[in-house]
Amino acid sequence: MVTVDIGIACGMAQYTEWWDSLLATILKEQQRGIAIGQIIAIRSALPDHNKNNIVGGSILYKSMEQKKRMERTDINRSTATQSFLSGRKGKDGKSDWLFWIDDDTVIPDGALTDLLRREKKFIAGLYFNPSPPHNPIAYHRNKEDGFYSALYDYPAGSLIPVDSVGMGCTLIHRSVFEAIMDAFELYVRPNGTVFPIHKNKVKRLKRLSNELKANINNSDEILLDGYHIIKVTEPLSDDDRAWPFYSMEYGRTEDHHFCELAAQVGIKPWVDTSITCGHIKAASAEYKHYKEHLNETKGFGAR
Amino acid sequence: MKLKGLAQGDIKRIKNTFGQYEVEWSDEWPPEAGSFDLIVLDHFIQTANRRDIFGLIKFYADLLKEGGEMFIIVPSLEWAAQEIVTQDEPGLAVYMSLYGTDEEQYLSGFTLRWLRTLVDTTENLVVTLAINEPYMIKYDERSEKVYQNKIGCIRRTENPAEAIQ
Numbered sequence A: 001m002v003t004v005d006i007g008i009a010c011g012m013a014q015y016t017e018w019w020d021s022l023l024a025t026i027l028k029e030q031q032r033g034i035a036i037g038q039i040i041a042i043r044s045a046l047p048d049h050n051k052n053n054i055v056g057g058s059i060l061y062k063s064m065e066q067k068k069r070m071e072r073t074d075i076n077r078s079t080a081t082q083s084f085l086s087g088r089k090g091k092d093g094k095s096d097w098l099f100w101i102d103d104d105t106v107i108p109d110g111a112l113t114d115l116l117r118r119e120k121k122f123i124a125g126l127y128f129n130p131s132p133p134h135n136p137i138a139y140h141r142n143k144e145d146g147f148y149s150a151l152y153d154y155p156a157g158s159l160i161p162v163d164s165v166g167m168g169c170t171l172i173h174r175s176v177f178e179a180i181m182d183a184f185e186l187y188v189r190p191n192g193t194v195f196p197i198h199k200n201k202v203k204r205l206k207r208l209s210n211e212l213k214a215n216i217n218n219s220d221e222i223l224l225d226g227y228h229i230i231k232v233t234e235p236l237s238d239d240d241r242a243w244p245f246y247s248m249e250y251g252r253t254e255d256h257h258f259c260e261l262a263a264q265v266g267i268k269p270w271v272d273t274s275i276t277c278g279h280i281k282a283a284s285a286e287y288k289h290y291k292e293h294l295n296e297t298k299g300f301g302a303r
Numbered sequence B: 001m002k003l004k005g006l007a008q009g010d011i012k013r014i015k016n017t018f019g020q021y022e023v024e025w026s027d028e029w030p031p032e033a034g035s036f037d038l039i040v041l042d043h044f045i046q047t048a049n050r051r052d053i054f055g056l057i058k059f060y061a062d063l064l065k066e067g068g069e070m071f072i073i074v075p076s077l078e079w080a081a082q083e084i085v086t087q088d089e090p091g092l093a094v095y096m097s098l099y100g101t102d103e104e105q106y107l108s109g110f111t112l113r114w115l116r117t118l119v120d121t122t123e124n125l126v127v128t129l130a131i132n133e134p135y136m137i138k139y140d141e142r143s144e145k146v147y148q149n150k151i152g153c154i155r156r157t158e159n160p161a162e163a164i165q
Helices: A016-031 A064-070 A073-086 A111-117 A174-183 A210-216 A254-263 A287-298 B011-017 B050-061 B077-086 B092-099 B112-120
Strands: A003-010 A035-043 A097-102 A122-126 A138-141 A148-150 A159-161 A169-173 A184-188 A194-198 A221-224 A227-230 A270-276 A278-280 B003-009 B023-025 B036-042 B064-075 B125-139 B142-155
Touching: A003 A016, A003 A073, A016 A035, A035 A073, A073 A097, A073 A174, A073 A254, A097 A111, A097 A174, A111 A122, A111 A169, A111 A270, A159 B125, A169 A174, A174 A184, A174 A254, A210 A221, B003 B011, B011 B023, B011 B036, B050 B064, B050 B112, B064 B077, B064 B112, B064 B125, B077 B092, B077 B142, B092 B125, B092 B142, B112 B125, B112 B142
Parallel strands: A003 A035, A003 A097, A122 A270, B003 B023, B003 B036, B036 B064
Antiparallel strands: A097 A169, A122 A169, A138 A148, A159 A270, A184 A194, A221 A227, B064 B142, B125 B142
């Protein structure tokens, strides 16, 4: 039997109606023959591109450092993934899949079953930007400049590979995470942040030249002839931080970062556009808002 | 070991398009049920009457082995419709992709969503690809870019979710 852990990024206080609705959805999936392992709820926060910013909240924390760490989506997602990979405490067996939902995405009935049927290791349903142009949250990456552009004007019913997806309705097989961990090594920057780098990019010189040594000169960080060199170390043996699958690096959100890691091990996400979710902010952003915007820009007028 | 394949449509184009598969294309008729690894219906089903399409897809689905793949490719109805609405002078290729030619007239048209629904509702078939993509159509010594809808599917009689473990 297929087993799935469910990861939910949600605010601390949720109305009971929200939990009722979510649990009813999960129960229906169980009735379709899917075993649910864990439901891992994580606190989420606004994406924080500057790791020094403190995101708002009224919880009393022991320290500012704890507050910073507890309210960042990236660390929370990575920690949840660690729970998934480790399996349920005290229970045999680990789930095969991790299914991410956001607390502001309304997934359609049967979404999990449908995504599992597609036989893709990494696949997402579709949800839309709450603000115009209400673009789908699925992206292609421009090979030349590395920038992302949203999926646009796709035929209804498309089931296609893309370069990046959000985690609002996303199913990932265990082997994707394992492939990433196998292919990457972890290092720690001088500021304490841990980051992964592909093993193929790790070069070890037998000896540093005297000129290079003189320039580095025990600095933590220098820019040398157009190369940014940072002194890094391996994580300590007792560093129990979660593997950084989801990090906010270079101003990109944690979902892009994860998709880029997966791409480096040859795995791209698929998006099934027939599975459309609502995306609730003040009101729900849905496929019809995207189509209205699309028709208007094509001169067809809202239909 | 080569895959056993069945092709309906432009055989040369099929062999080019699916060159990454090592296939021995069969011309046996009638084909044996449950014996094929790969079936390609390339610009083929639109020549059938709409009321016969479901039975046609089922017929070919039954020829697949468990885990066998089928690709169904048809002209894109939504692309052709959009060209007619937005262009003052749609090219002949647009009409050809809707109606076919004098030698081979099309009796049906398919949007990607409709084609996908047809396959999704066929017993033991699971859609694994649904894409709209360009291809070149040749006529009167010319080539023009048009669009086609392509569905990939796989035959699964067991629980498809357990295929990846």
